[in-house]
Amino acid sequence: xxxxxxxxxxxxxxxxxxxxxxxxxxxxxxxxxxxxxxxxxxxxxxxxxxxxxxxxxxxxxxxxxxxxxxxxxxxxxxxxxxxxxxxxxxxxxxxxxxxxxxxxxxxxxxxxxxxxxxxxxxxxxxxxxxxxxxxxxxxxxxxxxxxxxxxxxxxxxxxxxxxxxxxxxxxxxxxxxxxxxxxxxxxxxxxxxxxxxxxxxxxxxxxxxxxxxxxxxxxxxxxxxxxxxxxxxxxxxxxxxxxxxxxxxxxxxxxxxxxxxxxxxxxxxxxxxxxxxxxxxxxxxxxxxxxxxxxxxxxxxxxxxxx
Amino acid sequence: xxxxxxxxxxxxxxxxxxxxxxxxxxxxxxxxxxxxxxxxxxxxxxxxxxxxxxxxxxxxxxxxxxxxxxxxxxxxxxxxxxxxxxxxxxxxxxxxxxxxxxxxxxxxxxxxxxxxxxxxxxxxxxxxxxxxxxxxxxxxxxxxxxxxxxxxxxxxxxxxxxxxxxxxxxxxxxxxxxxxxxxxxxxxxxxxxxxxxxxxxxxxxxxxxxxxxxxxxxxxxxxxxxxxxxxxxxxxxxxxxxxxxxxxxxxxxxxxxxxxxxxxxxxxxxxxxxxxxxxxxxxxxxxxxxxxxxxxxxxxxxxxxxxxxx
Numbered sequence: 356x357x358x359x360x361x362x363x364x365x366x367x368x369x370x371x372x373x374x375x376x377x378x379x380x381x382x383x384x385x386x387x388x389x390x391x392x393x394x395x396x397x398x399x400x401x402x403x404x405x406x407x408x409x410x411x412x413x414x415x416x417x418x419x420x421x422x423x424x425x426x427x428x429x430x431x432x433x434x435x436x437x438x439x440x441x442x443x444x445x446x447x448x449x450x451x452x453x454x455x456x457x458x459x460x461x462x463x464x465x466x467x468x469x470x471x472x473x474x475x476x477x478x479x480x481x482x483x484x485x486x487x488x489x490x491x492x493x494x495x496x497x498x499x500x501x502x503x504x505x506x507x508x509x510x511x512x513x514x515x516x517x518x519x520x521x522x523x524x525x526x527x528x529x530x531x532x533x534x535x536x537x538x539x540x541x542x543x544x545x546x547x548x549x550x551x552x553x554x555x556x557x558x559x560x561x562x563x564x565x566x567x568x569x570x571x572x573x574x575x576x577x578x579x580x581x582x583x584x585x586x587x588x589x590x591x592x593x594x595x596x597x598x599x600x601x602x603x604x605x606x607x608x609x610x611x612x613x614x615x616x617x618x619x620x621x622x623x624x625x626x627x628x629x630x631x632x633x634x635x636x637x638x639x640x641x642x643x644x645x646x647x648x649x650x651x652x653x654x655x656x657x658x659x660x661x662x
Numbered sequence: 663x664x665x666x667x668x669x670x671x672x673x674x675x676x677x678x679x680x681x682x683x684x685x686x687x688x689x690x691x692x693x694x695x696x697x698x699x700x701x702x703x704x705x706x707x708x709x710x711x712x713x714x715x716x717x718x719x720x721x722x723x724x725x726x727x728x729x730x731x732x733x734x735x736x737x738x739x740x741x742x743x744x745x746x747x748x749x750x751x752x753x754x755x756x757x758x759x760x761x762x763x764x765x766x767x768x769x770x771x772x773x774x775x776x777x778x779x780x781x782x783x784x785x786x787x788x789x790x791x792x793x794x795x796x797x798x799x800x801x802x803x804x805x806x807x808x809x810x811x812x813x814x815x816x817x818x819x820x821x822x823x824x825x826x827x828x829x830x831x832x833x834x835x836x837x838x839x840x841x842x843x844x845x846x847x848x849x850x851x852x853x854x855x856x857x858x859x860x861x862x863x864x865x866x867x868x869x870x871x872x873x874x875x876x877x878x879x880x881x882x883x884x885x886x887x888x889x890x891x892x893x894x895x896x897x898x899x900x901x902x903x904x905x906x907x908x909x910x911x912x913x914x915x916x917x918x919x920x921x922x923x924x925x926x927x928x929x930x931x932x933x934x935x936x937x938x939x940x941x942x943x944x945x946x947x948x949x950x951x952x953x954x955x956x957x958x959x960x961x962x963x964x965x966x967x968x969x970x971x972x
Contacts, residue, residue, distance in 0.1 A: 370851045377853035378752055384744025385753070385778050388827065391820055392781035398799045399792065462679030470676045479680055481955070482687045484874075488951040489690065490881020492921045493944045497690065499928060500937065526690075529683060557665050559672035580787070587789025589884040590925050614791050614884075619929075621795070621888060638795050645787050649780075 396642065403639025406632040412436055417636060423600050425630035434629035438613070438637055440602050445612040447603060448517055448592060449585035452524030457578045459525075460532035464574075467533070468540040469562055479533075487530035495594035498523040503595055506607075515597030515609045523591050528581035535580060539573020540566060572658045579655065583648040587641065589614035613637050691948060698945025701938050707946070710897070711923070711939070714932050720943050722894045725910055726811070726917040727950075730890060731880055733815035733913065738822045739872055745823075746830025749778065751856055786824035790884040793821045797889035809916040814890025818879050825875045833867030834860060866969060870962035877954030881947050883921035891916030892926045920947055 406412050412434075420437025427433025463483075467475035498519055507514030547569055551561040567574070597609025598619060617634050624631040709719025753775050797817030807813050837860050845855040861868075894917050897910045904911040918926060924943050927936050 370854065374851040374853040377856065378748075381744045381748035381752060384741050385748040387741055388745055388781045388785065388823065389777055391823070392784050394800060395785075395788070395792070395796045395820075398796055402799060459679055459682060462676055463683050466676040466680040470673060471680075475680065478684065481959075482684055485691065485952065485955055486683075486687050488874075488877050488881075488955060490883065490921050490947050490951070492883045492924045493694065493881065493947055496924055496928070496940055496944050497694070500940070501693070526686060529686075533683075557669035559669040560665060562672070583787050587787075587791070589789065589791040594925070594928060614789060617791055617795070618884065618887065621798075622892075635795070638792055641789055641792050645784065645789065645792070648787060649783055 399635070399639050399642050402632070402635035404636070406436065406629070406636040410434065410629045410632055412629075417633070418442070421602060425633050434633075436629065436633035438633070438640070440600055441611055441613045441616050441637065442640070443602050444596070444610040445586055445614065448520045448524060448596065448610070448612060449582055451517070451521035452528060452585045453578060453582045455521060456525035456528045457532055457581060460529050460581070461536050461574055463529075464533045464536035464540060465562055465567070467537050469558070469566065483530045483533050486526075491527065491588060491591040494523050494527055495591035498591065498595040510607060512607045513597060513609055515595060516607045517596065517603045517610050518606045520592050520596040520610075523595055524585040524588060527588060527591060528585050531584050532577045532581040535577030536570070536574045539570045539577065542573070543569055572655050575655050576652050579648060579652055583645065586644065587614060589618045593618050613641055694944050694948045698941040698943070701942035702945060706942050712933055718933060718939060720920060720923060720939065720946070722897050723918055723920045723923045723943070724946065725897070726890075726894060727880060727919040727921070729910070730811055730814050730818065730917060730919055731876055733811060734818035734822060734879060735872065735876055737815065737819040738826050738875070741819070742823055742826025743830045743868060745827045746834055747856055749775070749827070750831050750834040751852065751860065753778070782824045782827055785820065786828070790821055790882060793817055794885035794888050796820065797885065802889055807914055809889065809891030810914045811890055811917045812913040814886050814917065815913075817885045817889040818882060821882065821885050822875050822879050825878070826872070829871030829875065830868060833864040833871060836867060837863040862969070866962050866965035869965060870958045873954055873958035873961065877951050877958070880950055880954065881921045883919070883925050886919055886922050887925070890919065890922070892918050892922055894918050
């Protein structure tokens with residue numbers, strides 16, 4: 356229908372006016388999303404770049420040096436803000452968490468969708484939702500009050516360690532990975548499964564040779580999102596890893612991560628000092644890594660063959 | 663190994679995985695409720711915390727958590743539902759008319775849609791500490807409010823908005839196309855259709871989703887450390903004028919929530935009974951999360967039954 360045909364009554368005018376207002380209002384809501392995202396990038400980048408622009412730190416050394424003495428005076432060659440130890444800490448704790456939590460979650464997702472759908476729906480689904488709802492400080496508190504003393508007593512170490520951090524994170528990423536993997540398994544066409552069964556496959560053969568490969572990109576996306584969640588988690592990790600600024604040498608040594616260093620020091624450093632600026636640069640690094648994860652997920656998503 | 667045996671073993675293996683997760687959850691929740699439940703008495707829930715002595719409560723923190731959640735949802739729900747409506751009902755299709763619209767017009771909307779989706783995706787995967795730091799710059803420093811409830815609520819809105827948008831999109835998409843087309847065919851405008859047909863039909867889904875997101879941000883701490891702050895002024899629970907500095911309702915006062923309180927007493931407190939306060943607060947948080955979860959299920963089902971008369 357072409358617009359503007361028919362008599363223009365008062366009721367019609369009011370209708371058009373409301374339509375215009377409604378559409379504009381919802382558009383403003385959607386545009387707010389773009390605005391917020393842009394604001395986050397601009398604000399964090401402006402603060403984060405001052406390490407390099409104001410304090411003249413070499414970006415290369417910021418990323419790949421382990422010398423961290425941000426309060427060393429200028430005369431003695433300071434400030435030294437190499438963040439490699441933090442980055443390695445973040446990467447190792449989140450990768451290990453995914454190695455532990457990822458396979459367990461995929462197994463649970465397969466169980467939920469293929470082995471026992473009714474049982475899984477009634478018990479496992481709510482369990483996953485509650486697990487997702489447990490606040491991260493509560494995970495951290497359990498890690499601190501149960502896991503760390505346990506490790507200390509059993510292994511005769513400090514207790515605060517890479518191991519404690521990745522165990523806590525492994526549990527925290529389970530809900531993300533399970534629900535997304537289950538979604539991608541559910542999205543598979545029934546034909547695939549029926550064709551495999553018709554060819555005489557057992558359930559395990561169907562799952563391992565047809566369903567898992569077909570849902571592969573989706574499951575990979577779920578795991579990457581779990582990795583992203585583990586990478587960005589701050590408080591739960593900060594409470595159990597010991598926060599020593601060195602590269603972890605073993606799975607039992609205390610260490611630190613980007614997020615935990617930011618959380619701990621942001622409140623105690625004075626705005627404008629090289630130390631504080633370095634923390635903002637680390638936030639910028641986190642932001643860039645988040646974009647990296649998004650790009651990775653998009654690349655994986657492009658490979659999806661079966662829907 | 664023959665195929666049947668492998669199948670049996672695999673089945674056992676999958677059961678094992680599921681049972682491990684259920685046991686983990688049961689152990690976690692059981693431990694928290696048992697360990698913290700002992701300390702939950704009316705005094706603990708209502709008293710203010712102590713700085714040096716044992717015996718403090720979490721009254722103000724509990725209040726702050728709920729009030730902050732309320733303020734955050736006040737921003738999140740309209741923005742999230744609005745954006746959801748735009749994405750589902752307007753963007754990309756509109757009243758697109760191939761005879762009138764130029765190709766560029768469609769390309770522009772598709773581009774806009776791409777940017778909005780990228781924004782939602784970015785917001786959804788941002789670490790909450792980064793959201794908190796953005797809040798520190800934008801809502802605490804730039805506005806001059808200092809650590810305040812309002813800054814915290816806005817930070818939570820940023821954190822929560824992508825989830826709310828996705829939930830509204832899902833809820834709106836489940837409304838059947840026949841309903842919309844019938845309404846449009848009767849001469850209703852698109853907005854009238856949305857307001858009078860689509861929104862009521864999607865209401866149960868929206869409510870369930872809103873309660874679930876509320877449960878998730880109730881325990882958020884990382885985004886609040888540097889926005890709502892880690893302390894509370896002495897609250898006067900007899901003074902409900904939002905403009906008074908010691909009124910619990912004043913949105914410009916700093917406010918530590920229950921989750922922030924757990925973190926804070928573990929990192930810097932001097933009280934001797936950290937264990938008791940943290941266990942009790944953790945149990946409270948878990949109870950609230952469980953209640954939100956049950957409420958979402960029950961309320962969603964109730965609304966669905968009422969509105970579909972089934």
